[in-house]
Amino acid sequence: MTTSDLRADLLAADYTVDRLRGLWGPVADAALGRDNPVPARRELAGRAHPAAVMARLFLLGESLADADIDAAFPGTGSAGLRARGILDADGRALVEVRPYSAVDATGVVHWWVVSDHVEMVRRGPLAPDHVLGVGGASLTLAGLVPTSPARRVLDLGTGSGVQALHARRSAERVVATDLSERALALASLTVELSGVDQIELRRGDMFAPVAGERFDRIVSNPPFVITPRERGVDILEYRDGGRVGDGIVEELVRALPHHLEPGGTAHLLGNWEYRAGADGLDRVREWVEAAGLDAWVIERERQDAAEYAETWLRDGGVRTATDAFEPLAEAWLDDFAARTVTHVGFGYLTLRRPVDESTPRLRRFERVTTAAPGGASGLGDAIAAGFAAHDRVAALDDRAFARLHATVAADVTEERHFWPGAEHPTVMRLVQGTGLGRVIDLDTGLGAVVGACDGELPIGVIVDAVAELLDLDAAALAGDVLPRMRELAVVGMITLADHRE
Structure with missing residues (x-):
């Protein structure tokens, strides 16, 4: 056969x-x-x-x-x-052979993904070399990757191979790696059954299989789960990277400049520790700055140490009602206590190797808990557009920025809330319908400027007109509004043009 x-x-x-x-x-x-x-x-x-x-x-x-x-x-x-x-x-x-369908900017796909059976079928603890199928994290990462063309893409830690399939949609060639022999065997079957070519599978830890090589894009859902390194705690290859604490994410971030082409990007899932009350995103910032990368890091969730331990014990098939639960939970909490870890953050990292070290860096570290109706779908393209918008506006002083024409993005709506019978709204805000589904509060000045942005007039002309209408000092209004308009451009709520034809 x-x-x-x-x-x-x-x-x-x-x-x-x-x-x-x-x-x-x-x-x-x-x-x-x-x-x-x-x-x-x-x-x-x-x-x-x-x-x-x-x-x-x-x-x-x-x-x-x-x-x-x-x-x-x-x-x-x-x-x-x-x-x-x-x-x-x-x-x-x-094995499980599961049909998989997805839609992105390049169209609709129908594939078959091969993995080990889910707990519903398995009815027992996971094997150490268990290969995970398509889950929420897989879908999130697929949505985090832009669909723009790329020459070579690395899928680091491919697992069942689904990210390699997605990567091939926009890449000429894909290299997919994994430490697990079983994962590579099942990924090979996934690729063959799905009829996708130009995907090369290699075995090894982290960047060892691609030493000396560079890529236009790197995609990874690394085995970032923070697991105690002590006897009696099961190690699962798909989630446990063998490092202490959040060390595998740090190692990955610091190594990226050696494997990205200038201008190349990396798209990762990961988590980071909050130690002794220090902000976990500050730890990520240290890694990024040491690597000299541009970064847009989004923390989507934060769990306390006990909740984190419970989450991953359940993921491994250990239930609270079993005899194994309490000693394992103790081991997890002892491990966290040894590093004074109180919480763990989880989120997305989009990182870029600069083409020109002299240009302004984009380094955003933020917490975003809102979500657009489509979830993570299309988020990669939205963040890529944000990088491009930053590159453009960061190079302009306020005078040059004010000469640009702005248009409110097609997915953005304005909400106004009134007290019954009131003439003026008590709350005004912009709501984003795609991407991260951001909600931005408006005051009267910014609301009036954004409301007039139909691409016809330069931003500076609109600001002057609004200042006159509201009887405000034009320079003061510009000083308040222009930085916020730059932010709206970076997060995709307005689009910019030099002029309107």
Whole structure:
């Protein structure tokens, strides 16, 4: 059996996200999202459609008769699946083959991602070399990567290979690395089944497999989970990088300048410790400054030490009601106490190697808990546009900036709230419909300037007109509004042009 035979069977069966949702319906689909397979199993029972058989085998973990498997996989058969190490002697799948669909600026994709089974099927603790499938972190990282063309992209820590698939959408070539032999084996199957070329898989730790090489773009969801390094604590390859504390994220950030082309960018997930009350984002700032990188770092969540330990113990299959939980939780908290860690922050890092060291640096370290309706989808392109906007406005003094024409972005709306019967609003704010879904409070001056930004007049002319209308000092209003207009440009709430044709 060749991989092409299995791919042909998957295609012929229309084994896709939409097909499965149609087969088991919305109630079962929602239940599966909660790790409850019962409604889906009931809906698929007795269904002979090949996609139904594939779902029972690969997603629900059922043991099936060879005759049923042979009918659903006419090109591969049960013997071919066993020969490839996908099926055991009892007719159970040894891996999960999950249909995956996504949409980005380059269009719609339909792939198959191969990983180890989820806890719903596994019903036991994770193996040390467990390979994670597509989850929330995978989707977040995929949305964090821009879709602009690139020559060479590195997917560091590829896991099941889904980021390499996404990277290939905009890259000429992709190198995908992982320390785990099993991860590379399953990623290879993911790539082959999905019919994607120009992805090279290499084994090794961190940047060792690409020593001396540079890339236009680096993508990574590194094994950043902070795990005690002591006997009795299970180490899971997909999440535990073998460093103390947040050391693997620090190591990755500091090494980036050696592996990025000038102007190249890195797009990472990570977490960082808050030690002895010190701000965790300040730790990240130290790493970035030491590496000489431009940075846009966004903290999305912060957990106290106890909550963090509970989160990752549950992730590894350890429940609070089990005997193992308390000693493991003690080990986690002892480890944090040894470094005076009180909290751990989690978020996104977009980093850039400067082309010209003399140009103004972009270094934003912020906490953003809002989210646009689309989640992280498209966030990478929005941040890339923010870098470009920063480069443009940072090079301009206020006089030159005031000569630009501004237009409110198409996804931005203005909200006004009034007390009943009041003539003037008590609250005015701009709301962003995509990207990070920012909400910016407006005062009368800024609100009036932004409201008049339709691209017709230069920003400076609008400021002067608003000052006259509101009986304000024009210079004072400009001193207040222009820096905030620069910020709106960087975060994508206004777009700038030199003039209007």
